[in-house]
Amino acid sequence: xxxxxxxxxxxxxxxxxxxxxxxxxxxxxxxxxxxxxxxxxxxxxxxxxxxxxxxxxxxxxxxxxxxxxxxxxxxxxxxxx
Amino acid sequence: xxxxxxxxxxxxxxxxxxxxxxxxxxxxxxxxxxxxxxxxxxxxxxxxxxxxxxxxxxxxxxxxxxxxxxxxxxxxxxxxx
Numbered sequence: 001x002x003x004x005x006x007x008x009x010x011x012x013x014x015x016x017x018x019x020x021x022x023x024x025x026x027x028x029x030x031x032x033x034x035x036x037x038x039x040x041x042x043x044x045x046x047x048x049x050x051x052x053x054x055x056x057x058x059x060x061x062x063x064x065x066x067x068x069x070x071x072x073x074x075x076x077x078x079x080x081x
Numbered sequence: 082x083x084x085x086x087x088x089x090x091x092x093x094x095x096x097x098x099x100x101x102x103x104x105x106x107x108x109x110x111x112x113x114x115x116x117x118x119x120x121x122x123x124x125x126x127x128x129x130x131x132x133x134x135x136x137x138x139x140x141x142x143x144x145x146x147x148x149x150x151x152x153x154x155x156x157x158x159x160x161x162x
Contacts, residue, residue, distance in 0.1 A: 001116060007123055022124070022147065031143055033136060035082060035127040042088055042123040043103070046116040055114060062112055066103065 002051035003080040004059045008068045009040035043067055044080075051079045083132035084161040085140045089149045090121035124148055125161075132160045 010016050019038040026034050045062070047055055060077050068075040091097050100119040107115050126143070128136050141158050149156040 009123065009125065019124075025147065026143065029143075029147060031139055033129045033139065034143075035129045036125075037127070038125045040123045040125070042090065042121045043100075044090065044117075044119040044121070046118070048114045048116045058112055058114065062107065062110075062115075066106065066110060 002047045002049070002055075004045045004047060004051055004056065004077060005080050006043040006045060006059065006063045006067050006075055006077050007040060008043070008063070008073050008075045009038060011072055011074050014072045040073075041067075083128045083130070083136075085126045085128060085132055085137065086159050086161050087124040087126060087140065087144045087148055087156055088121060088159075089124070089144070089154050089156045090119060092153055092155050095153045121154075122148075 016038045019036070022039065023034060023037040026032075026037075045059055049055060056077060056079070063075040063077055064070060097119045100117070103120065104115060104118040107113075107118075126140055128140075130136060137158060137160070144156040144158055145151060
């Protein structure tokens with residue numbers, strides 16, 4: 001059984017109010033030195049078989065159609081070592 | 082400027098209804114071979130300075146107090162290569 005990680009983040013040109021809220025809260029909570037925070041989603045996809053090229057192509061299609069909104073989000077797919 | 086990634090996932094013993102909903106939707110959408118899906122959060126924290134030990138300790142404290150609910154979530158902190 002292999003685990004594939006799909007990270008979904010807002011595209012850089014899309015405003016991220018959640019990340020901005022966190023970044024603005026930090027100084028108030030005593031943290032300095034943070035320039036920016038962006039928040040996204042992480043999916044752990046456990047495959048029944050090995051993470052071969054066909055399975056990864058399937059996960060990429062899954063990310064494209066189900067996990068990410070590709071109008072405003074980018075995704076990356078990688079096999080967990 | 083360094084980027085630190087904080088991944089926050091529900092603890093393994095905590096039910097993940099979002100991940101389950103995705104896993105259940107997959108066969109309907111033509112995807113097979115997925116045993117389980119879990120959904121979590123990913124934070125990209127851009128530091129003003131380098132990601133040295135002091136900065137990473139700060140980010141860990143930030144994850145502990147602000148980004149993760151450690152009663153039900155685990156987090157990992159790593160420097161993006």
